[in-house]
Amino acid sequence: MIELDTLNKSFDGVQAVHDLNLEIHRGEFLCLLGPSGCGKSTTLRMIAGFIQPDRGRIRIDGVDVAGYGPDARPTAMVFQDYAIFPHLTVAENIEFGLKAQRTGKAERAHRIPEVLDLVGLGGLGARRPGELSGGQQQRVAVARALAIRPSVLLMDEPLSNLDAKTRIQLRTQLREIQRDTGTTIVYVTHDQEEALALGDRIAVMKDGSLEQLGSGRDIYQAPASGYVADFVGVTNWLAAELVRASDDGWDVAVAGVSLRVTPGTTASAVTAGAAVDVSVRPEDFRLIPDDAAEPAPGVQVLSGVVRDEQFLGPMVRTLVDVGDDVVMVHSGQGGWPAGTPARLLFDSGAARGYLRAGPSARPPAARAELAAAAAH
Amino acid sequence: MPDTIKRSSDAPGSAARSAAVEPHWQRRSRRRTLTDRITVGTLALYVGGLLGLLVLVPTLYLLFVPNGADWSRLTESRFTEASINTATIGVASTLSATVIGFLFAYALSRPDVPGRGVLRVMALLPLISPPFVVGLAVLLLFGRRGLITHELFGQDVSLLGVGGLWLVQSLAFFPLATLTLLPTLKNIGSTLEWASRDLGWSWFQTFRRVTLPLAFPSILNALLLVAMFVITDFGNPLLIGGGYRVLSVEAYVQAVGRQDFGMAAVLCVVLFVPTLILFWIQRRVLRRRATVTVSGKTGSLPPMPLPAVVRRTLVTVLSGISVLMVLIYGSILLGSFTRAWGADWSLTLNHWETALLRADDIRNSALFATVAAVITTISTLVAAYVVHRTRVIGRSVMDGLAVLPAAIPGTMIGVSWLVTFNEPPIALTGTALILVLVMVVRAIPVGYRTAVTTINQISPSIDEAATDLGASRARVIGRIMFPLLGGAFTTSFVFGFLHAINTLSAVIFLTSPGIGLGAPTIVNLAEFGQWGAATGVAAGLMVVSFAGLALAKLIFGSKLRMYEL
Secondary structure, three states, X not given: OEEEEEEEEEEOOEEEEEEEEEEEOOOOEXXXXXXXXXXXXXHHHHHHXXXXXXXXXXXXXXXXXXXXXXXXXXXXXXXXXXXXXXXXXHHHXXXXXXXXXXXXXXXXXXXXXXXXXXXXXXXXXXXXXXXXXXXXXXXXXHHHHHHOOOOEEEEEOOOOOOOHHHHHHHXXXXXXXXXXXXXXXXXXXXXXXXXXXXXXXXXXXXXXXEEEEEOHXXXXXXXXXXXXXXXXXXXXXXXXXXXXXXXXXXXXXEOOEEEEEEEOOOOOOOOOOOEEEEEEOHHHOEEEEOOOOOOOOOXXXXXXXXXXXXXXXXXXXXXXXXXXXXXXXXEOOOOOOOOOEEEEEEXXXXXEEEEOOOOOXXXXXXXXXXXXXXXX | OHHHHHHHOOOHHHHHHHHHOOOHHHHHHHHHHHHHHHHHHHHHHHHHHHHHHHHHHHHHHHHOOOOHHHHHHHHOHHHHHHHHHHHHHHHHHHHXXXXXXXXXXXXXXXXXXXOHHHHHHHHHHHHHOOOHHHHHHHHHHHOOOOHHHHHHOOOOOOOOOHHHHHHHHHHHHHHHHHHHHHHHHHHOOHHHHHHHHHXXXXXXXXXXXXXXXXXXXXXXXXXXXXXXXXXXXXXXXXXXXXXXXXXXXXXXXXXXXXXXXXXXXXXXHHHHHHHHHHHHHHHHHHHHHHHOOOOOOOOOOOOOOOOHHHHHHHHHHHHHHHHHHHHHHHHHHHHHHEEEOXXXXXXXXXXXXXXHHOHHHHXXXXXXXXXXXXXXXXXXXXXXXXXXXXXXXXXXXXXXXXXXXXXXXHHHHHHHHHHHOOOOOOOOOOOHHHHHHHHHHHHHHHHHHHHHHHHHHXXXXXXXXXXXXXXXXXXXXXXHHHHHOHHHHHHHHHHHHHHHHHOOOOHHHOOEOOEOOHHHHHHHHHHOOOHHHHHHHHHHHHHHHHHHHHHHHHHHHHHOOXXXX
């Protein structure tokens, strides 16, 4: 229902969106995920009609919208900073778009309380925006956008100005509203957790292009690149060297230990001796005492020494020195004294190897995470 | 020393001993409290005395000058007419100046309007030159022997009178509105306008339903500010009002022409009442606006582009006004090189020689304005400190007196000073001091506002920290406040200088044959038809102003935060 066809946009010579192709289905909740500057907001603004693409087409409901301004497109935007009109009451804010659509008075009187109820603000129509909390203001913005019954609801980091609790509350509410109304939503965020919680599908963007498109589960469990593995969720990176590539997987050497991992990319031909980064999620490690019985064959094993432990509430994060690396292990219990020798077990399916592109040993985000954890 | 500290922090057993020998820190604290009180007391006395003498005394004194007969003469047709004229031209010029000011501000807030650099200069010119220069120029261009009316079109009509005054005041005072409106128009933020477009409204409807309502408090504020300047304007009505008499000019005629100070005082009070009301409302509006912040920051959304039609219209209108402005300031320059405007158009350097001969006036203006700016800057910073950082009694009175001169018509200051300081106990008439001090009064409100803004930006925890570390009040002021106020210091100084050098209405009453000033000299020369000399002095005065501003910009660069268009 929305088709983006080789979209391109650059600002002052910097390519913000590069050959972007994306198809968004009717009734879908699609998250555009990526760090700042990846082109996700630019994409959203091109769909809304705030900026014009340099090249490429946007079709909404099969219609090329190139010639239409934002007022003519069947889209409604929810902004990061709410953009509630401060000189109008809550009800007048909602009425604002209805009037523009020349909705009849009776219909307006019907629809305003309806959308207010939908976002849980029933009875607050007479309030001024200044009297509302940030979360309430953003609900007004959602109600205002829904009131005009757009084909697509565009949301530009709508929750990022809110505190953590309100954010999670509104997140849940948004999903329910989307399910109840069947509205198509394109949701821009840089928060991977938010994207996982909300999106039917997630489009991970990098440098203006689509890096991976899929369900949250796909993207978390089978990241198509080291970039995605690193950006979505938390992961450990182990520097490795490729020993042998076969149909069953890759045999790699990590700090002298031979391991079997799953190739992360179905990429081109690989040669033995190539540098590889291996990603293992912290929850995919199992920590056992050094003197425990030999694990079952097929299970991958690394040896290390417990460095520190952090109690995080629902789980415990154990930091383990493995060679020169520090590895995070998430478990329910913990209880490992510092200095204890231990072994880390994981399945080869949970370890994904990526050919190292640049000279840097692992993507910087993970290193920063580790450095921060280590400094803790 | 360590011994004392140790003892004072000793176990409870030594309490009896330390009661006998007062701990060192306690004694020091007592001494500190005393010196702090002396410091604050001295500063408060200075501020209170200065404001009392320069603002309160003359204003009150003026109220007692007229007798009952003077008051009853108000109903004479001459004076009722002047009142009605003041109100009429006041409303007309205020509206037109605010509309022009809005157009300039709107254009300056839109990155897709071309030539904003030029517009910025056009809006800046009237702010840093005396407002009556516009009147003088219109006289040259559209007067009876005007370059355009007479020479170009051979007409014997002139714009003298209410029409010309309207034009002149619109052009002279629109930058005040621009300056007031620009921050708001910039802050309304593209997001709200985009939201309106996104919800289905066209550009025009968005302008009407979002931009204008959000700018409304600022527009009101601009109207009030411009109105205060327009109805107290003195130079322009004097120069081109012709037979159209307004209160400020009438008060001048009564005081200087007829030596009737009672009547002059009455007219000043009549003019003071509306300005005071406008001023009071403006302060209220400002305060309320401070609590209503416009949400929807600019964010990273590009500003909404103007429709081509709107952009073309806006550019056309503003170009027209800009051309007029260029003509106006150009004619001043041209006039200063023309032998006899309207009769002999040959070029000459005579007027510049005269201006240099009359250099005394310009030099006095520059010198007195500099001294006045120094006094104003220091005094307003001290005043802001006393009012906002101490608990001295009478702070609110001082605050009121520091902003009040903004509401007092210049004519009223002139007349009140003339009658107050003419004879003992404080006889200052005919001295340079009275001119410097009256310039100080004119510059105090703007300097004070700058100082207060800056001092409120310095977190109280900074001087609390210094006090906590053992610094005295005097030390906090000298070592913490003054260095941190550096930027405000220079800004306030340049503002003060420009206000002082351009003031006309207050000083025209107080200059004496021995000590002239540039601004009154220009008007006097123009009144006698000595265009060349008048434009020569005007050009000279403007050169000094611009040079001063340029010099300050050169030295202080971005630290100088003023006229941010």
